[in-house]
Amino acid sequence: MAADTPTPLATFAQLQEGAFADLVRSYTSPQVQQDLMFESTRLCERAAGRRLAPFTGLTETERATGIDPDEYIDAGNVPLDLAGTLGRSYAYAMGTTSLVRHGWLRQFAPHYPELWTYSLQSIxxxxxxxxDQVVNLANVRGPDPDTGHIWYPIGTFLPIGSYVTYVYGGGYSTVPADLVRACKYMAASIAVRELDPTMAGHGHDPDALAADAHAICADYQG
Structure with missing residues (x-):
């Protein structure tokens, strides 16, 4: 079975740079070091309730609902290109003009969108x-890093009630400093529990460390 190997929010080298260096001095195996940071990253994501580290190949499905009344296909004489005209004609032939033009990815940057990178693979x-229809991504605007918003052009035949499947990548290509610290706190909490399950004698309280990590990650919740 393949191991879960996310890009960590903080590296083991970063963990060793500060007050936790002595705490993890017995972590000499590179694999154990990586596993600690991988687990810490996933725990931070669970605390935030969203993906934070870079990811790829994520599949999401949403039901297309609602439409801005100002964007109904017959709301005025809107100039259309050939594809839009054909899409409108097809919609009329199928007995509907209620075509959805907006979609939203669940994973986006709640803070620092300039540090977030998207890779839209398919819709x-x-x-x-x-x-079914595979959408030409060249005709789609977005996704926007700060909202996950995707905007379909006029003429896209996307009736209300349809399902849309997105396959994409994203995440912080540059990790915000507070998330680096949260990951270090989470890793230190794990290390303290492994070294001394009774939580005595190491000068660090694992519950307090985990609480500090959760407090940082809570600000990234959706």
Whole structure:
């Protein structure tokens, strides 16, 4: 079985740079060092309730709901390109003009969107009218790092009630400093519990360290 190997929010070298260096001096195996930072990263993500470290190949599905009344296809004489005109004609033929133009990815940057990087791999529409379509990503605006918003062009045949499957990557390509510290706190908490399950004699309280990490990550919750 393949191991879970995320890009850590903090490296073991960063953990060793400060007050926790003596705490992890017995972690001499590179694999054990990596595993500690991997686990700490995942615990931080669980505390935040969202993905933070870089990821790829994430699959999400949403149900297309709602439409801005100002964006109905027949709301005025909106100039359309050929693809938009064909999409409108198809919509009329199918008996609907209620086409959704907006989608949202669940994972986005709640803070520091300039440090977040998206990689949109595919969008597939599963229409409520039957039939699937792989969307041409060149015709889609977004996703926006600060909201995860995706904007479909006029003429995209995406009726309300359809399901949309997104496959994408994202995450902080540059990790904010507070998340680095949260990961270090989480790693130190794990190390203290491993060294002394009774939590005595090491000068660090694992519960306090974990609470500090959770407090930082809580600010990244959706």
């Amino acid at each position: 597939t529409i599963h229409r409520s009218y039957g039939g």
